[in-house]
Structure formats: structure tokens, C-alpha cells
Amino acid sequence: MGIYFYNQGNGGRYLRCTDLSVTQKCSLKTEGKGTTRYDDGRTATQGTNSLLIELLLILLMDNEADAFYEGLPKVELHAHLNGSVSFQTIEKLIRRKPQLNIEHSMTAIGKGQRRTLDECFQVFKVIHQLVDSEEDIFMVATDVIKEFAADGVKYLELRSTPREETTTGLTKRRYIETVIKYSKLCTLTLIIKRFLVAIDRRNGSQVAMETVQLAEEFLLSSDGLVIGIDLSGDPTVGHGRDLLSALQKAKDSGLKLSLHLSEVCFIIHSHTNTTIKLT
Numbered sequence: 001m002g003i004y005f006y007n008q009g010n011g012g013r014y015l016r017c018t019d020l021s022v023t024q025k026c027s028l029k030t031e032g033k034g035t036t037r038y039d040d041g042r043t044a045t046q047g048t049n050s051l052l053i054e055l056l057l058i059l060l061m062d063n064e065a066d067a068f069y070e071g072l073p074k075v076e077l078h079a080h081l082n083g084s085v086s087f088q089t090i091e092k093l094i095r096r097k098p099q100l101n102i103e104h105s106m107t108a109i110g111k112g113q114r115r116t117l118d119e120c121f122q123v124f125k126v127i128h129q130l131v132d133s134e135e136d137i138f139m140v141a142t143d144v145i146k147e148f149a150a151d152g153v154k155y156l157e158l159r160s161t162p163r164e165e166t167t168t169g170l171t172k173r174r175y176i177e178t179v180i181k182y183s184k185l186c187t188l189t190l191i192i193k194r195f196l197v198a199i200d201r202r203n204g205s206q207v208a209m210e211t212v213q214l215a216e217e218f219l220l221s222s223d224g225l226v227i228g229i230d231l232s233g234d235p236t237v238g239h240g241r242d243l244l245s246a247l248q249k250a251k252d253s254g255l256k257l258s259l260h261l262s263e264v265c266f267i268i269h270s271h272t273n274t275t276i277k278l279t
């Protein structure tokens with residue numbers, strides 16, 4: 001492990017620690033003493049200040065913990081495709097569609113920011129504007145899978161709501177085909193991929209039934225990639241009861257069910273006697 005700090009020529013002093021996998025750089029107020037070394041052509045001095053060493057060890061431990069957690073094999077069972085788009089991919093999408101005037105702040109909820117449930121669902125609407133063609137969906141699905149793989153995910157269940165867009169010619173069938181296309185193409189990534197076709201409860205029972213029919217077709221034709229149905233969407237809209245027959249149909253045809261239900265408080269005016277055995 002090397003621990004040293006160096007001058008960058010602009011008067012700034014930087015601390016850097018290196019072991020086999022970690023390089024950490026940070027600016028420091030404290031001055032240190034030591035011998036001069038060369039690092040990438042810059043002058044460097046070895047630190048002897050114990051406070052600095054202590055700080056370096058903390059930084060290293062943080063990095064080692066990150067590396068440890070990154071390396072752990074994981075399963076990801078709740079990834080909405082358009083809820084998993086990284087900053088970098090959003091950047092590419094924004095560049096593709098400058099006419100939309102979409103800014104990063106409109107596509108994500110920053111750390112510590114508070115939003116209402118309604119505002120959260122508005123974010124998805126903005127992302128959907130950016131992801132509205134086969135090319136966009138293919139790029140998003142590819143990036144999301146690669147990023148999960150890089151994060152140590154070994155089993156990934158992606159879910160997404162098929163959409164049709166008349167302006168780009170996108171159909172719901174092509175949407176699903178495009179999401180699973182990369183999963184079929186990529187054999188190198190050591191990650192098991194599965195896909196759930198999502199029902200957005202806002203679209204009502206008729207669309208839910210059509211979505212189940214589409215999912216049934218893919219259950220039979222996608223070589224095991226499409227395995228189930230996800231019920232999602234704004235929980236304040238509509239009533240889960242109206243979707244029960246679609247969910248029952250899905251269950252009867254062998255599709256697995258993953259349901260967002262009862263996420264908000266309602267005053268219950270009426271009950272349903274229908275139950276679906278989930279296991």
C-alpha cells in the first residue's frame with residue numbers, strides 16, 4: 001500500500017493512497033513532511049503526519065468496504081426498467097432529444113430530497129418521454145443490465161410496462177421484444193435475466209387483460225425470459241379489485257405474480273370476496 005500526497009502545480013495539495021485496487025484523491029488543508037517522489041510527472045512528498053495516516057486509513061477502509069460490497073453476489077428482484085436508468089444513460093437520452101428541454105433534475109430524486117407520491121410518478125412521465133423508441137429501449141435495457149452486472153448482481157428480475165408510441169411506431173409487442181433482445185444477445189455477462197411484464201393500474205382492466213394475453217404469448221416463446229406479471233402504477237388511482245380477473249387469468253396460465261398493493265391508506269367503502277392464491 002502506498003500512501004502519499006502531492007502538489008498539483010496549482011498550489012493545491014492532494015492526498016492519495018494506493019493499494020492493489022484503490023486510488024483515492026482528496027484535497028487537504030494540513031501540510032505534511034517527507035521526501036520528494038514522482039507520480040505521473042508531478043512532485044510528491046511522502047507523508048509522516050499521523051493524523052493524515054489515520055485519515056488515509058479511514059478512506060482506504062471505506063473504499064475496501066465499497067469494493068467488498070460491490071463484489072458480493074446479489075439478486076435484484078425489484079427493478080422497474082425506467083426506474084433504473086443511470087445518470088449516464090439519462091445524459092445520452094437528453095442529448096438525443098434536445099428539443100424536449102429535459103434537465104437531469106426532472107428525471108431523478110436527489111439524495112435527501114422529499115417529494116410527494118404524485119411528484120414521484122411525474123418523474124416516470126418525464127423518463128417515458130425520453131424513452132419512446134425501440135432504439136431508446138434497447139439502449140436503456142442494455143445499460144441497465146450491464147450496470148447491475150457490474151454491481152455484482154447475478155440474478156436480475158427486470159419489470160417494465162409495455163407502451164405504444166404512434167410517433168415512433170413503437171408497439172407493445174416490440175417493446176417487450178426489445179427489452180429482452182439484449183438478454184438474448186449477451187451470453188458473456190454472467191447474470192441470469194428474467195422479465196416481468198408490468199400492468200400499470202392507471203390503464204384499467206381492459207388494458208390489464210390485454211397485457212396478460214401478451215405476457216402469456218411471451219411466456220411460451222421467450223425461452224424462459226418472460227416469467228410473470230408485475231402490477232404497479234400509482235396506487236391512488238383505480239382499485240385493485242378491478243384487476244383481479246386479469247391477475248387470475250395470468251395465474252391460471254402459469255405466469256408468476258408480483259404485486260404492488262395497499263401502499264396507501266384508503267377508507268374502504270366496499271370489500272371484495274375474491275382472493276387469489278399467490279403461491
Ligand SMILES: CNc1ncnc2c1ncn2[C@@H]1O[C@H](COP(=O)(O)O)[C@@H](O)[C@H]1O
Nearest residue numbers: 080081082083124159160161200232233260
Ligand atoms: C412505490 N413504488 C412504485 N409503486 C408503483 N409503481 C411503481 C413504483 N415504482 C415504479 N413503478 C412503476 O414503474 C413504472 C416505471 O417503469 P417502467 O416504465 O414500467 O419500466 C412507473 O410508471 C410505475 O408504473
